[in-house]
Amino acid sequence: MGLIYSVIVVSFIIILFINLGWGISNLYVFIVDGIQTLVVGSTFIENIFLSVYLKWILLIDALWIISALIFAYTRKFYMTDPQLHYLSVNPIIDPKIFVIIPTYNEEENVESVIQDYKNQKFVEEVIIVDNHSSDRTVELSKSCGATVVTKDENKGFADSCIIGMQESLKSNSNIVVFTECDRTYSANDLEKMLPYLDNCHMVIGTRQRQVLSEEKTQNSMFFVWGNYLLAKLIQLKYFSLLHLGVVELTDVGCMHRCIRKESLEKIIEKFIKKNSNEPVITPNSGLFAILMTMIGIENNLKIVEVPITFKRRVGRSKTRSDKKPRAIQYGLTFFRFIISR
Numbered sequence: 001m002g003l004i005y006s007v008i009v010v011s012f013i014i015i016l017f018i019n020l021g022w023g024i025s026n027l028y029v030f031i032v033d034g035i036q037t038l039v040v041g042s043t044f045i046e047n048i049f050l051s052v053y054l055k056w057i058l059l060i061d062a063l064w065i066i067s068a069l070i071f072a073y074t075r076k077f078y079m080t081d082p083q084l085h086y087l088s089v090n091p092i093i094d095p096k097i098f099v100i101i102p103t104y105n106e107e108e109n110v111e112s113v114i115q116d117y118k119n120q121k122f123v124e125e126v127i128i129v130d131n132h133s134s135d136r137t138v139e140l141s142k143s144c145g146a147t148v149v150t151k152d153e154n155k156g157f158a159d160s161c162i163i164g165m166q167e168s169l170k171s172n173s174n175i176v177v178f179t180e181c182d183r184t185y186s187a188n189d190l191e192k193m194l195p196y197l198d199n200c201h202m203v204i205g206t207r208q209r210q211v212l213s214e215e216k217t218q219n220s221m222f223f224v225w226g227n228y229l230l231a232k233l234i235q236l237k238y239f240s241l242l243h244l245g246v247v248e249l250t251d252v253g254c255m256h257r258c259i260r261k262e263s264l265e266k267i268i269e270k271f272i273k274k275n276s277n278e279p280v281i282t283p284n285s286g287l288f289a290i291l292m293t294m295i296g297i298e299n300n301l302k303i304v305e306v307p308i309t310f311k312r313r314v315g316r317s318k319t320r321s322d323k324k325p326r327a328i329q330y331g332l333t334f335f336r337f338i339i340s341r
């Protein structure tokens with residue numbers, strides 16, 4: 001099933017370029033030499049039949065459409081098990097929240113972010129997992145009353161998230177929240193996200209609503225479109241004809257999310273290589289978010305995406321994703337990851 005999906009996506013992109021190339025080159029000939037140079041036969045059908053390339057392009061297009069329809073039909077009842085994929089009501093009576101904040105040189109943000117989350121109802125513990133910062137991040141985190149885990153070297157974002165998850169499972173919390181330490185997310189958005197945990201296992205924020213975004217955030221036009229298309233690519237991967245897929249996604253890279261602890265317990269080993277405590281991949285925050293969403297879907301977690309606020313980053317992006325060449329590189333890595341996983 002995964003192979004058919006990959007072939008359909010990759011062939012779509014190739015066919016799109018072939019069609020565009022044909023259209024543009026014929027438009028050029030039409031403008032330069034006039035329509036008569038393109039028209040060989042006397043009827044529309046004859047013109048297609050006598051064409052050098054058009055008949056083959058149309059044949060490929062038709063084959064692609066038929067394959068896509070067959071793919072869609074085979075997915076008619078994909079992920080539609082009444083026990084696993086439909087409404088359930090399971091309120092968390094006594095919410096206790098454990099907040100995971102991975103940090104790397106965030107001295108200008110860390111106090112404000114910790115305080116922001118500590119001020120929220122039901123927050124029991126905030127943990128800073130620091131990636132060997134060279135500034136005062138660790139010292140300031142401790143002075144704010146956060147639990148702090150330090151490392152001897154920078155082992156990447158995923159490693160920090162996994163340490164945070166493992167610590168959360170030892171706590172007596174029942175909800176685990178992930179966030180970043182860059183002041184782009186607001187802790188009071190938890191009030192919008194948490195109610196969905198009554199019906200779902202994981203709630204993911206989406207930063208794709210203009211009216212909830214500050215002007216000039218990291219979400220450039222390139223980011224918004226890239227994120228949206230990649231989100232639809234994931235949705236298509238788990239597509240079912242009945243409900244357009246088991247999950248509706250618009251933002252792939254958002255790490256402001258919350259998950260029920262028992263659900264995290266169910267999936268945590270999927271993030272870690274067998275026989276070692278290393279992450280299965282060593283991604284940045286965007287790829288980790290994608291991995292977590294895909295692992296969640298594959299393990300039948302009910303996931304819902306909720307619009308959240310998004311603010312300008314304070315301080316420099318550690319992933320440098322604000323630079324266009326780097327963002328394109330990330331986009332291609334994310335694309336490859338989604339279709340090949």
Ligand SMILES: Nc1nc2c(ncn2[C@@H]2O[C@H](COP(=O)(O)OP(=O)(O)O)[C@@H](O)[C@H]2O)c(=O)[nH]1
Nearest residue numbers: 102103104131156157180181182317318319321
């Ligand atoms: N890039 C990066 N970020 C890390 C690392 N460890 C922790 N972080 C934190 O992960 C969050 C995401 O990084 P950020 O610079 O905001 O990336 P961006 O959202 O792509 O701009 C921030 O809170 C960082 O402090 C690391 O090794 N690399």
Ligand SMILES: [Mg+2]
Nearest residue numbers: 180182184313
């Ligand atoms: Mg960030």
